[in-house]
Structures are given as C-alpha cells and as structure tokens.
Amino acid sequence: MQSLNDLVDSFHLYAVCEPCQRQTKLDVEKLIEQLGGDTQVHKMRSNLRCRLCNTRSEDLRIVYVGRKDQEAIFQYRR
Numbered sequence: 084m085q086s087l088n089d090l091v092d093s094f095h096l097y098a099v100c101e102p103c104q105r106q107t108k109l110d111v112e113k114l115i116e117q118l119g120g121d122t123q124v125h126k127m128r129s130n131l132r133c134r135l136c137n138t139r140s141e142d143l144r145i146v147y148v149g150r151k152d153q154e155a156i157f158q159y160r161r
C-alpha cells in the first residue's frame with residue numbers, strides 16, 4: 084500500500100465527495116506534518132469529511148503528476 088511519503092513527490096491526492104460532486108485537492112506535505120509520512124493512504128479515507136455537506140468522503144483519487152524535476156505529466160506507470 085502507498086504511504087504519504089510515496090506520494091509527495093509525484094502525485095496529487097484528491098478527496099471526492101459524492102453528494103456534492105466536489106473534488107478537493109489535499110495538501111500532501113501538510114498531511115505528512117500532521118499525520119506522519121508513514122501513514123497509509125487507505126487509512127485516511129475514514130478520516131476525511133467534506134466541509135460543505137459534512138459527509139464523510141470515502142473516495143480518494145490519486146493522480147500521477149510526475150516528479151517535480153521532470154516534465155512528464157499524466158504519464159502513468161506500473
């Protein structure tokens with residue numbers, strides 16, 4: 084499973100709220116400060132709550148954006 088440390092360089096993390104259809108970009112660096120870099124991403128799901136409708140968001144979207152020192156954007160790798 085991925086931890087926050089795995090994401091900080093190359094990925095953006097979005098919380099998705101089904102009722103409002105909102106996507107909120109999460110600040111991975113701030114999450115690492117608050118929760119620690121070893122935090123598993125899937126464990127954060129139950130702690131997310133939409134600020135607008137107060138619904139717990141279970142849906143996290145992880146988007147690969149490439150390393151900061153590279154140009155490759157939206158290039159998916161396995």
Ligand SMILES: [Zn+2]
Pocket residue numbers: 100101102103104105133134135136137138
């Ligand atoms: Zn909402």
